[in-house]
Amino acid sequence: MPAIGTLVDSFDDNAVDAVLWVDSYGTYSETGGRARVACTDGYSAYASAAAYTLAGSSIYVRVYPPAAGGAATAAYGQVSLLSAVAGTELGVQVNAVSGVLRCQSNVGYWDAAAVEVAYDPVAHAYVRVSEAAGSLVWATSPDGSVWTTRRTLATPGWVTSSTTVQVRLEAHRDSGTADYAEFDNVNTLPASPSGYAARKAGLFLGFF
Template identity: 45%
Template structure:
């Protein structure tokens, strides 16, 4: 029971895989310039997978380039997940002739709750139908990375079937036949990210080295001795000198004569 997300094709090998991936296809389809091309004329042509997938807990996304609508009142590209019951399906119908994108959940080929968007070639370049935890999501993107939710609905029981198929079909009411192009079915967008210039730049050091910054001239300079030696400072001449005693002796000072003479042993 493969999930729909396992159906992957980026159309880069120049040969449309109608033997396995797109075994249900009809009409004069080609793979050219890295895209599948589906005729959009007054008849019908479709890129259709095998009926072998389930949508429950999965999704399908792709990049769509609708047909040139010149000369037509309607030139539709239908992108649908089909159930085993005809007319019971879900997905998108992109019609540049009517400048519209419809988000459909159909039963008997009808959906009274369909949601319609004004078609934008940029904003609706990518389409995704996704199921998660009992809810269906219709999503669009300009780059295949950031997605906008356009509609949600309770998942019908058929999303858990194991015989679902993906169909991209082209049809127009009038005008010359022109192709619908499809790319990157469940494949990553493969677009480069364009970065703006950095506001601040600094020279980087190789990995493992520290960044250095040149310092200005110091305001004052003191000679620093080599590591392991002490810094010395030359002292000036002392303001006063005294004779030092040998270690263990007290410093003595001569005492002058008393204010008056007293005889030893004479009472006061």
Template identity: 50%
Template structure:
């Protein structure tokens, strides 16, 4: 159940958001505000779809700019919660011709018991409509935080029955005169969140000092897999001269000479003959 309390918009993106899909008559989002034209013979409004609920909810906003009467005899800016029944609505009406702020609960487009206040652009800058515990409250504020109650009324039956079927309509009308507009802002928020751009000439000399940063690694566990690659190495020797001096010794096992032919010549001086030739 979407309570009107949850409808929030500060209009700062200058694009009519999806919550205001029923807007009509040339309404725009301009300069961070909801702007509604006030042109002769034309109804124009910044309006939500019929999917909201006022019972147990509140809705407040700021009326920033009001239309001038010019030559018109019926010129108004209206902040109304409307039912699906034509002419049944509740809220505020600023009358530019009489400079009155009317607190009304309309049936068939009229409330014979409505209360009218002499409009003050300071004291009535913020307007709030709320339903709580079977009572409707009309409140005003100069700053959006300190509120003064201006009227109370037993909650009309249609408000408790019109669940998810009411709309918020911020509309203007004039019967004659010069075209101008009304502007609303800060629906259910005091935060403008605005970004302001300006030109500036910057001149400056500065020294940049960098502070050292120490890093510490504690209780680190390292795991690594690796492969060992071995490249083949060739050795080349060139121009080598090899000299070998060796003695050849022949040993015989025992005295077995059965397969040996021995020729013994005459001994010469300096020879020593040993067994078996003695």
């Protein structure tokens, strides 16, 4: 099975890749170069096939959480890596109500030892979950290049044995005004001007 690092999508063509995100559900679209997922009191997600392994690999994603919008306790955007056992999963959740970024390794849909930090939309723009040499690492980055570790954990057995991990980009709220979370640049970074394109831009600006 492919490593989870081979799952790549920049969302730049504004058309949902129905092969890559074959198990998506609810209300979702590709809009303005991002994956957009409805944040309502129902559940919606971009969802890949259950076909990847995290062992010796990693996944990173740019996350744009929803607005709190009057929710009571939860209005979140979440990146989840699901095992074959319901409720056993890894992930990073950004909850706009509590203002918390949560690094979680759920069993039975919960992790009492999850690590939470106050969410900073700049410093925590990108989130990453990686596995190597028997350790899981959750990290954040402002640019997808320089990373700060937020949590480490001995790799659960299911991570190294599983080749059926599913990736979900999810959103949900318990109440309040329906809106959306957005996600971008799964295992890729935005192209930056370089070479001819950069020189052309400089010449164009210099013309005036």
